[in-house]
Amino acid sequence: MSTLSDRVVSTLGPYVGDTVADTCVRATALSLGKTTEDLTPADFPTLEANVRRLLGPVAPTAVVDQLLADIERGL
Amino acid sequence: MTATTASSRTPRALSAGTMLSGGALIALVGLFALLSVQMYAETLSDAAYAASYWFGTSLQILFALVIVFVALRIGWGQHVGKQWFFVGLGVAAYAAGDVAWTILDLHLGLDPYPSVADLFYTLEYAFFFIAMALAVRSYRSITDLRTPVIIGAVISAAAAAAMYFLLLKPYIFAAGVEELGIWGLVVSTLYPLGDVFFMLGPAMTLAIVIMRLGAGRLAWPWWIVVVGALVFSVVDSLYSYADWSGAGSSTLLEMGWMSANLLFALAALVARDVYRVR
Numbered sequence: 001m002s003t004l005s006d007r008v009v010s011t012l013g014p015y016v017g018d019t020v021a022d023t024c025v026r027a028t029a030l031s032l033g034k035t036t037e038d039l040t041p042a043d044f045p046t047l048e049a050n051v052r053r054l055l056g057p058v059a060p061t062a063v064v065d066q067l068l069a070d071i072e073r074g075l
Numbered sequence: 076m077t078a079t080t081a082s083s084r085t086p087r088a089l090s091a092g093t094m095l096s097g098g099a100l101i102a103l104v105g106l107f108a109l110l111s112v113q114m115y116a117e118t119l120s121d122a123a124y125a126a127s128y129w130f131g132t133s134l135q136i137l138f139a140l141v142i143v144f145v146a147l148r149i150g151w152g153q154h155v156g157k158q159w160f161f162v163g164l165g166v167a168a169y170a171a172g173d174v175a176w177t178i179l180d181l182h183l184g185l186d187p188y189p190s191v192a193d194l195f196y197t198l199e200y201a202f203f204f205i206a207m208a209l210a211v212r213s214y215r216s217i218t219d220l221r222t223p224v225i226i227g228a229v230i231s232a233a234a235a236a237a238m239y240f241l242l243l244k245p246y247i248f249a250a251g252v253e254e255l256g257i258w259g260l261v262v263s264t265l266y267p268l269g270d271v272f273f274m275l276g277p278a279m280t281l282a283i284v285i286m287r288l289g290a291g292r293l294a295w296p297w298w299i300v301v302v303g304a305l306v307f308s309v310v311d312s313l314y315s316y317a318d319w320s321g322a323g324s325s326t327l328l329e330m331g332w333m334s335a336n337l338l339f340a341l342a343a344l345v346a347r348d349v350y351r352v353r
Contacts, residue, residue: 017291060149
């Protein structure tokens with residue numbers, strides 16, 4: 001798994017579970033035509049869009065904002 | 076904050092405020108349980124009985140206020156805010172039913188069943204169903220919902236069949252309009268069916284969705300809601316059966332509704348915590 005994938009799963013996992021966190025990673029990779037291993041920090045904008053789309057209905061915007069900031073900060 | 080500290084951040088457990096508030100609500104319900112035993116034993120004076128009656132009713136109002144307050148803090152513009160607002164409206168409807176019931180029974184000396192109280196009680200089913208539907212639907216982009224919905228519907232149908240053979244057919248339908256009146260027949264039928272189709276089934280569907288996802292702390296409050304819905308539907312159904320079969324109610328059954336709405340309020344307090352990252 002790439003650094004970005006690891007980072008997303010370790011950040012989102014405690015909040016939404018590893019399955020959902022992994023879904024966010026796979027959705028990002030799919031939308032970019034890449035594998036999860038090929039994701040890089042440059043793919044963060046696409047990841048952000050997918051995380052907002054997937055988690056927006058299950059968490060308040062402020063929580064999603066904070067989690068995205070945590071992911072970005074660790075890249 | 077450095078990358079190292081950010082990555083090693085672990086979500087907080089429940090806040091001191093939630094522990095204190097939740098503990099206070101549980102203690103109040105515990106106190107009402109003691110009073111309820113005395114009420115059933117008819118060992119209280121009239122004034123103490125009336126005060127205890129209103130104390131129990133006030134607790135339902137308190138639970139509703141807690142949930143609605145949390146929902147408003149989350150915000151109506153947020154998907155989850157709407158979900159919690161409808162949970163709060165459900166408990167508020169129940170509390171309104173309790174107020175009407177208390178006034179009719181305690182102060183007017185009227186038989187409160189059936190009455191306007193039932194209108195409010197049955198509204199809890201509608202609001203709770205909307206809340207559950209919104210909560211389940213919020214996962215639609217993440218996972219397939221068909222299987223959980225089908226399983227929830229099958230559980231509801233099986234429970235409804237049990238209700239039909241154990242309660243509706245031998246007691247309620249047998250009594251019919253002649254004994255119950257049209258309004259009495261409608262609400263007597265609606266309660267057990269509401270329990271299974273609007274409480275049990277939707278809660279089971281949500282539980283399956285959350286369980287399949289191996290969800291993290293954002294699911295904690297919904298797990299508590301699921302337990303509350305189970306308690307409510309089981310207790311409400313048992314109460315109907317005990318009432319119709321002549322077995323009679325008990326303090327334990329009476330405390331069931333209180334416990335269910337307490338669980339919904341505790342869930343809201345937990346939600347307030349888990350929706351804070353820091």
